[in-house]
Amino acid sequence: MKKNLLLVLALLISVSFAFTQSVVSFENLSLEPESHYAGEDGQGGFDVDYLRFYNSFTDWGGGMSSWNGFAYSNETDNTSYNFTNQFSSAAGSGVNNSENFVVSYVDADWMNNYEPIPAIMKINKENQEDIIPGMFLSLNTYASLYMADNDLYKTEKHWFKLKIVALSTSSYFGTQAEFILADYRSDEEDLHFKFNDWTYVDLSWIEIADSLLFYIYSSDSGDYGINTPGYFCIDNFADTYPENIPEFKTDIKTDYYINSGETVKLNAFVKGGVQPYSFEWSNYEVLDQADSQTPIANVTENTSLTLVVKDAKGNSKTETVNIWLDATNISENKTFEAKVYFNQNNILNIDCEKEINSLEIFDITGKQIPINFHKSNNVNIDLSFLPQGVYIIRLSDGISSYSTKIVK
Known part of the structure; x- marks a missing residue:
């Protein structure tokens, strides 16, 4: 009986390991201090554990070069805002202050309407059913400081996204997901964020995929593709969920x-x-x-x-x-009309032949403005506290209603 229990325990342990892929921390990649590798030797990529990262490097001569795809780095400068500072993470190190991490640059295809050229990762799992729980992402320093320069992203309400397409080259499996690396669209500043720190994302959805394609998109775009530098960083690939998750x-x-x-x-x-x-x-x-x-x-x-x-x-x-x-369309209602206007003292005046039983005022976003008024066919409300803008006025005499827009 004891022998059987030990056998079952051994099988359970083997199953748990068979379905969880080992974490790739990139610490076994060799680098000099404060350096990087971006394919300068023309090998077209690099291997680490069961992963293959592809890149393309071109030496234009005269000290000029370019690259795209993936690189690995241990550079730590997260304060210098310039193009040459491509290979540091916004966090200033790897996950948990480790040294090495991966940097990706997604270039634009000038021959195809400046669509992003995907950075490609190959996953060589021994068992295709093995689970990849997730990984950590951050912006690189150059992209992060670009967003912060003159509060560009906050002022223009921009977003910055990473799309990952997961494919299997041995089956018809394919799926994709988007990850928002920076978002300043909300009117609530508390909802603004960017991945300056290493942030965990889920990858269990890639299932049996053996290839991942990474694309960058942004609202900060023009005729020549996105303006924001198209960089992001990866560390601790296939890691499990951390203990501390940011509030949802x-x-x-x-x-x-x-x-x-x-x-x-x-x-x-x-x-x-x-x-x-x-x-x-x-x-x-x-x-x-x-x-x-x-x-x-x-x-x-x-x-x-x-x-x-x-x-x-x-x-x-x-x-x-x-x-x-039709909250602001008055052409359908001719039975109940009113004269609505602001005077020079920002007093809202409403003149109507019928008694006004209800009055609602909304800003252009749909937020209702709290007011006090008395039922009358002539209403005067002090709205000097409101900022300039467009407002929606809705009136009712209890039977019919009237709506209009007014500019303050």
């Missing part, structure tokens, strides 16, 4: 006001947890992409949608999103 937070706008015939972009901003995030919208028939973070909606009536946002660790947030049609 969301900023989901719940009310949109549009006119008939207009489309509207819906927004769901997320921070923390473990990427990749998933977005599941109901009423998919009114959306261009029902799994998008920012789908475009096209509705013909007032519509409510349910959004479920999840991260890879199981955190989730469910929210109801309303699209109000």
